[in-house]
Amino acid sequence: KLIMLIRGTKAIQLLKGIVVVVIVWVLSIIFDLKTIQWITNQAILWGFLVIIILFQPEIRRALEQLGRGSIFSRSTMSEEEIMDGVVKSLVESTIYMAKRRIGALITVELETGTGEYAETGIPINATLTQQLLTNIFTPNTPLHDGAVIIKRDEIIAAACYLPLSESASISRELGTRHRAALGISEVTDALTIIVSEETGAISYTKNGELFRDVTKEQLESVLASNLKQSLKADVNPLNWRGRKNG
16 A cells, blocks of 8 residues: 555655665675764664655645545455446447447457457557547558457457358358457357448347347447356456456
């Protein structure tokens, strides 16, 4: 908690200085360096007063947080809050791209690992945001071709190759994105969102089925139910990132 409190402030440099002074003080005792020992003793003796003067803003902030009881309060979001943020980012980004007919292919990992498909793309390993996801699929950018793979609240990779479905029942009017979305849904339990570049229509695949022309409300509902179901299936939420990819 102390490290988190002073992170990003000049107090970090102070800690480095204190470590150096302590090391020099210990060495002066070991090698019986009287003058250096006297100097370091003075630095330690008066150092606390100097710290109070130089770092008055940081100390005041710490005391204010202590008074509000926020230093030791939970600073991390619950898993449910994280999933709500994922759903919101995915829905808003999808609607934005659909209105502008920006083609997109977004695979959301649930319980079955998608690591082998993520390895075919470019590693991103960044927190999912609407702006980042939309920017990846912007036409004429290096990463807009291929699929984005999302795990929990993180974009794992972009420009990924997904297995194409060999099903003969797929309509001929559907392109490569829809075939790839069906292909990944046939070999994993992932939910994949497709935005058509030609029509702007939104579709998704799950368990080998294609659901076309879904509304914003339908997309939000299916994402929320699948992500929450996956969250319940994961007995220990801390193991989500360490789940084996298969």
